[in-house]
Amino acid sequence: MDLGVLRDQIDDIDKQIIRLFEERMDVAEQVARYKIGCGKPVYDPVRERSKIERAKDMATSSFNARGVETLFNQLMAISRVRQYELVAEAHQDNFGFEECNGDHVGAKVAFQGVEGAYGHQATLGYFGKDVECYHVKTFEDVMKEVHEGRADYGVLPVENSSTGIITDVYDLMHLYDNYIVGEYVVKVEHALLGLPGTEIDQIKTVYSHPQGLLQCSRFLDEKPEWEQVSLQNTAVSAQKVLVEQDRTQAAIASPAAAAIYSLSVLKEKISDNDNNSTRFIIIRHKKEYVKGADGISISFELANAHETGSLYHALGFIIYNSLNMTKIESRPIQGDKWRYRFFIDFDGNIGEAPVQDALRGMAQETINFKILGNYIQVE
Template sequence: MGDLKEYRAEIDRIDRELVRLFEERMEVSEQIGAYKIENGVKVFDKTRERQKLDEVKGLAHGAFNQHGVEELFSQLMSMSRKKQYAMLEKRGAGGRLPFIGVDRLDTDHIRVVFQGVEGAYSQAAMTAFFGEDVNSFHVARFRDAMEAIAEGSADYAVLPIENSTAGIVADNFDLLVDFENYIVAEQIIPVEHVLMGIKDADLSSVRIVYSHPQALAQCEGLFQAHPDWKAEPFGNTALAARKVAQDGRKDEAAIGSAFAARRFGLQVLKTHISDEEANATRFMIVTNQRIFRKDARKISICFELPHSSGTLYNILSHFIFNNINMTHIESRPIPQRSWEYRFFIDFEGNLAEPSVKNALRGIREEAINMKILGNY
């Protein structure tokens, strides 16, 4: 039995040979890529790769080595594909993405739809992005808003997509798949709950507080400090504010935004009432046009994957090889297909960048039903 130094020297020798063979393999892969470009052959040949994996797996001895060889060659072929995708882009054969870059969004003479009622956080997000004087209307459901821009009765829709404490708005992820509408901007609104009442009310007069159940739960400390107050769940924060304004009773108050208080002519009785101060909601600005601002820095996509081992790992490797920073990943069950999932990913970049085009080409070829949801 030899000593450790001898074993390590032997490993070093083998590794040098592996590197030499790897570079030799990549040179041949580049020649294959050139052939594919010249003859219009797709980079990803799933059948050929499966045959190759079965072949090399059969050359190894023992279950452990067979599994290891399969994983090793799976990654080798993945790297070869990425090399060939980069060649396509470099030679101008990558094709054009179906999105048009614009210097700015058209916000003149537009109509905007938001989900909810007057005074809702969605309306606050809309006015923060488009201004107080924007021509707008509101609808009851998220789907109604998406249908409004799909049919052209509105130019833009403002919809919540994620809250920093409550998580994603799952329905809106699914709607991005159902409609040919695209994210062109986002607006983040701090969720800063206040207690509001009519002009003659004060803290000593309050006996009942209305709000959305989630908002009530986020202000538990307020009710602990006022054990004689009754928390009454209501449809949403804006409707709660409207009820208090319409009832005109000093013993009623609502929890919601200062924006809602202004909208319904209420006075703010107490600010900073949330238990969690770092709370914000991210809203997406959506349109039916395939456009993106030329200075956009975030991209959202979704895709489905074959139900087999390693598929998600291989897809995510396209971000690594192209030095792209992925910022968010979410999975959603696919309707009518039990135990199958669709993935939603946000990452940094612009659709005009070669590295982004390269990554998206690879993902499009290897995933199922990839869709670019927007660049914003």
């Protein structure tokens, strides 16, 4: 048979498919209105699984059965997206988040480390040099200070451009009922710091945060005789060198820390990456966002994590609402072998209908879903 004739046949079949698809969507909308009226959930996984199995049984080959399964999974996903849109139209809400003016006047802010740490720099950069701020020992201490009301805001690092995410902070965001209200990026300029008058040849031990040591690995590899010791913070390392007054000790920290702790910069710009930067989040115990917020962070787990396409269908709500996903990370769930919690960033404002549609769909079709925050993104 002529190829042109075959293509004409496919065109005719496609027209029929489109007509039947639109008829199906009309009925799906009627189903949605019925569910809205009686308060039934959009997603009925038992019925959908049963219907897909029946549809597969109608196929004439195992290959076609797999295709039918994929096709009907997509049809039902698209149908649910439309139904969630109708639910959103009937029940508009911002998921408990309130719009605010972003006024930080009089705020008290907690950061991890000591003065001169990159967290301290992020705090001053975001809130201004006159902010009332104080340091705590650990990332979790920052979370607790904010959660228990002793601090209005907290500042925490979440990602470095060279070494990736700060996993501890991701895990803490799930554990504590705090929310991201802003972000700030600090350019990391690691330097080797020592007591005034110290020569590099005198150094035997180098202190820094584990990330600081990792981010300067090429420089440190040239000095295999140096002992590398991890401390809880880069500025704490500088402080230790000052207090112990030992010329065999050095710290990897910022030039700002050198100025604060009266140390000399023995060698500047020792990072592996000249464009090394760390992204910090600003957290608060209130669900709030500013009018211009354009980035949303969420976390969730999959109810059927090992079922084919489960993650794809969860992310489908972002795709179908024409939203741009900018980041996805996963973290193992403690005590639950081979199960993971997903962290997603995407563009949008929680007051926008497409964002609400996506959030509503994912909230209903995943477990332990949490909106981590809506904030202005920093390029």
